[in-house]
Amino acid sequence: MAIDPLIPYSPAGDLMPLREICDLLKPTGHPATLRHIKTWIRKDDLDTVRYRGNIHVSYSDILLAHRDAVLAGEI
Template sequence: MAMQTINPYPVASDMTELKEIKDQLMCTGHPVSLATIKSWIRDQDLYTERYRGGTYVSYSDILMAHREAVTGEF
């Protein structure tokens, strides 16, 4: 019987550096600062990784937090 394992962390290809996320969200009409992104990470206890001096987080998780902030759910 095959078992599906649960990976508690996002896939590596989804991990994006915070500055790049900030730059991409600038084009949405609802730009945010790095401080806001960091507060979402802290408030929602999102998984992050440090690599070569940068902090990486799941881009999908940040998009969900951004959607919640824009719609007033957060």
């Protein structure tokens, strides 16, 4: 019998600051700006966490949003 996870958000190891995510997407051939990332967060209603003054978001969620944006020709 399967159960739903008790924690409805991404594990802490997957959370990254927006600037670092932006830097990781630069060499992909479809770089995303901070503006793109913030737009995806709003559009997809992604969970964010503020830690030490920086906004952190799930890197996996951003990768999915990046994929969708590339396929849609937005980037």
